[in-house]
Amino acid sequence: MVHESAGWQEVAVAGALIRVSLSEPVAVIRRRGAPDRVVTWADLPIGTISPRVRVAAASSGAWVLHTPATADEVMDRDGTSSRVKSTAIHISPSGDIVRSLDLVNVHLLGSTRHGLWLWSGHWDVNTTADWLKVRELLVLDAGGAMNRTSIDRMPLMAFEGESSAHLVVYASAPEELHDAYGGTEYTYRYLQIDLPAGDLPAALRSGEQPCTPIEATSIPGWSEDDTPATYPLAAGNPRAPWDRVDLPAEQMKAAVDAVCAQFADLDAYWRTPQGDTSPLADGVKETRIDVIGQWPVTRVEVSFAHPHYPQGRLRRTYRVFDDAGRIRSVQYASIHLMEDLDTGALPPVGNARNTILDI
Numbered sequence: 001m002v003h004e005s006a007g008w009q010e011v012a013v014a015g016a017l018i019r020v021s022l023s024e025p026v027a028v029i030r031r032r033g034a035p036d037r038v039v040t041w042a043d044l045p046i047g048t049i050s051p052r053v054r055v056a057a058a059s060s061g062a063w064v065l066h067t068p069a070t071a072d073e074v075m076d077r078d079g080t081s082s083r084v085k086s087t088a089i090h091i092s093p094s095g096d097i098v099r100s101l102d103l104v105n106v107h108l109l110g111s112t113r114h115g116l117w118l119w120s121g122h123w124d125v126n127t128t129a130d131w132l133k134v135r136e137l138l139v140l141d142a143g144g145a146m147n148r149t150s151i152d153r154m155p156l157m158a159f160e161g162e163s164s165a166h167l168v169v170y171a172s173a174p175e176e177l178h179d180a181y182g183g184t185e186y187t188y189r190y191l192q193i194d195l196p197a198g199d200l201p202a203a204l205r206s207g208e209q210p211c212t213p214i215e216a217t218s219i220p221g222w223s224e225d226d227t228p229a230t231y232p233l234a235a236g237n238p239r240a241p242w243d244r245v246d247l248p249a250e251q252m253k254a255a256v257d258a259v260c261a262q263f264a265d266l267d268a269y270w271r272t273p274q275g276d277t278s279p280l281a282d283g284v285k286e287t288r289i290d291v292i293g294q295w296p297v298t299r300v301e302v303s304f305a306h307p308h309y310p311q312g313r314l315r316r317t318y319r320v321f322d323d324a325g326r327i328r329s330v331q332y333a334s335i336h337l338m339e340d341l342d343t344g345a346l347p348p349v350g351n352a353r354n355t356i357l358d359i
Helices: 128-132 249-262 333-343
Strands: 008-013 016-021 026-031 037-040 051-058 061-068 073-075 081-083 085-091 097-104 106-112 115-120 135-140 146-151 155-160 165-170 175-178 184-187 190-194 211-214 285-292 299-305 313-319 356-358
Touching: 008 051, 008 061, 016 061, 051 106, 051 115, 061 106, 061 115, 085 115, 097 115, 106 165, 249 285, 249 299, 249 333
Parallel strands: 106 155, 313 356
Antiparallel strands: 008 016, 016 026, 026 037, 051 061, 061 085, 073 081, 085 097, 106 115, 115 135, 135 146, 155 165, 165 190, 175 184, 190 211, 285 299, 299 313
16 A cells, blocks of 8 residues: 655754654654653644645754645635645744644745745746746744745745855756757756845845855755655654544545546556557556545555466555545556556565455
């Protein structure tokens, strides 16, 4: 069965270690010589879409951003569409939690002394000019206030340096290099803008703020060695399940149908301009889709014959909803299955049970 990310990320601040769960609304604050303090936010209204969780360290504590893991819109009870909203919380070393709700179409840039940096809205980058448009940025402070500024370049990330804070932006549209075989390679250039120590101006301009070119390898987090470590779940870790959501029946059905639709035509997934078809991956045939269980434990089982296990069938199982009843993402699920089949990333046939090999 395919599962969402699980584990913990840690933020060290002011003599405390804040461990934040990536799958449940719970954090543990540890101080030397003091008992662990557990804080939760199980009632946080994050909507009906199962979230992605991002954790950012700050000098004031830990930021936790919940963003929807699927599309930007869902259907309301009356059949109209509405924006899926994100939420952010700030956890202080003392255990205080400050909530920021109703953040629409936001993406995490990072954190500085000014707060949590988010870019907002949908940005098209189909032309060179699109990379140089003025864009709004949101900066949430630890007290819950929302500040706004703008930047005249596509932003990449915000971070706190040893002595000052910085915003990294793309200097321009990427340069394209075409090879003799029709392929294209892109080269990106970046600028590091120095941010003021105090309040942010209403607008940041790359030609007015102090800024310098920066290589990609110098950008924090560019290397895997710079990314926050994720620690696996262990026995005895505190648990805090989300409050169950009120999911309308029409959204339940739509979520199940969306998973089934991903795999409805595995035997004839690809179609040429001439109308010829081929399966999702070589050897896939006799596909079967079964829906098992009621909300929120509904799962979709996709099974098929394949040369990897000619005596039986391969099967992949998807949970449609998370434990709180929110809709889980199935975006690119069929493509991920194809990649596993094409690369042979499959368990040994000895793991099969009753002629079914779960993959």
